[in-house]
Amino acid sequence: MTLHDPQAGARPIRVVVADDHPIVRSGIVGLLESEPGIEVVGEAVDGAEAVALAVELRPDLVLMDLRMPVLDGAAATERIVADAGSGTRVLVLTTYETDDHILAAIEAGASGYLLKAAPQEEILAGIRSVAAGETVLAPSIAAKLVSRVRHGSATAGPAAPSLSPRELEVLRHVADGRSNPEIARTLHIGEATVKTHLIHVFEKLEVGDRTRAVTRAMELGLL
Amino acid sequence: MTLHDPQAGARPIRVVVADDHPIVRSGIVGLLESEPGIEVVGEAVDGAEAVALAVELRPDLVLMDLRMPVLDGAAATERIVADAGSGTRVLVLTTYETDDHILAAIEAGASGYLLKAAPQEEILAGIRSVAAGETVLAPSIAAKLVSRVRHGSATAGPAAPSLSPRELEVLRHVADGRSNPEIARTLHIGEATVKTHLIHVFEKLEVGDRTRAVTRAMELGLL
DNA sequence: CGCGGCATCCACCGATCGGTTGAGCACGGA
């Protein structure tokens, strides 16, 4: 957690702005440029470009519109959060607030969701908060979110252990309550192999049994 | 949505403050009293009294602490929201921010969740927002909430099988990855008893093994 | 080019789990 120095100015927040409308984009960029402690390092006109820029520039934050060509904002968010693994966080800034859109963005791993209608100070404050590791939600978004509350997994797990594709596949079957012989048959491998994969999963997840492995993986957002 | 007239002052926000600590309560009341447009119409020292006052006075808002005798804040919130049906909304104001507490309060129907550590202006703004029909969440709360939304189902599972207290207790230990003998020792019962409870859980949840039982219980919001 | 690291694969063994049958005790509503 000692990643960023809270001293603004000494180390500006590096931002990539992703929005397909040039006018909107320039407006946002203009707002951010005039703000000390925030530096716009790149602009993307679609989701694919946003992902590319995120990987290339490793910004602190991507300001993401949802409605974009080629790759929509939610999908782009997912890739950035998943791939980078780095410190890049995504703040969704959009006009829409449909339940589906919000959910998709949140599930994709966005650290915040603000509306373009929000006052400029709120947007700037949101950027600083998200860059500092917090989560920001517009009030109307919070309301919708609340109605969805149930259970889930973790946000940005500091060190989510990386399971191999095979290990993850096996673990998913375990979460469905399948037995090792069953899993072995569906994956066309030996039962012993399934066990070995699970042993490795246990080690990576630092647990001792399959049940705990599943709950732990859920906590870490791996399932 | 056209319930309240946004004109402040003409029609003050009527508030009931519920907190078992007199000092804390008087502090809150003092803060609110000095604020134009907000009127404290009642004070409650426990959850039961909060419910009674809410029904009797029909305030716009109840400022609710969670940790209270007789009836805790979450339970009180549930009754107020359910019973009244009226326009009374509940804003939770507490020191704690455990996942369980937050979840319980939100699920009980609270319209907001703020921490006592928040600056006074934030609390006042929160009261106005909630009274206006919005939902407010402290940033740290928003983060926890967001983490729950990943693959979140609807609110109340249609037919969540009712597990007995003991069955639920055993299942929770299973979710923590404990073995049957371990659970037996912690609960001071025989291993055979643990098994029996689990068998019953399996039947009620319509699953065949402990791992699936845990994931199923999570899906149903039982854990 | 040899070496280690990684993911994938497999076999055996003791411990645990899931399922069964059968039973006693306390509590509260019919």
Add this chain to the structure above:
DNA sequence: TCCGTGCTCAACCGATCGGTGGATGCCGCG
């Protein structure tokens, strides 16, 4: 009072699980 429900326990068996050891093939590093 009787009956249902929840909680408790015992003994047994087959299936599965977790642990250990060892094998193969692919990759990058020196």
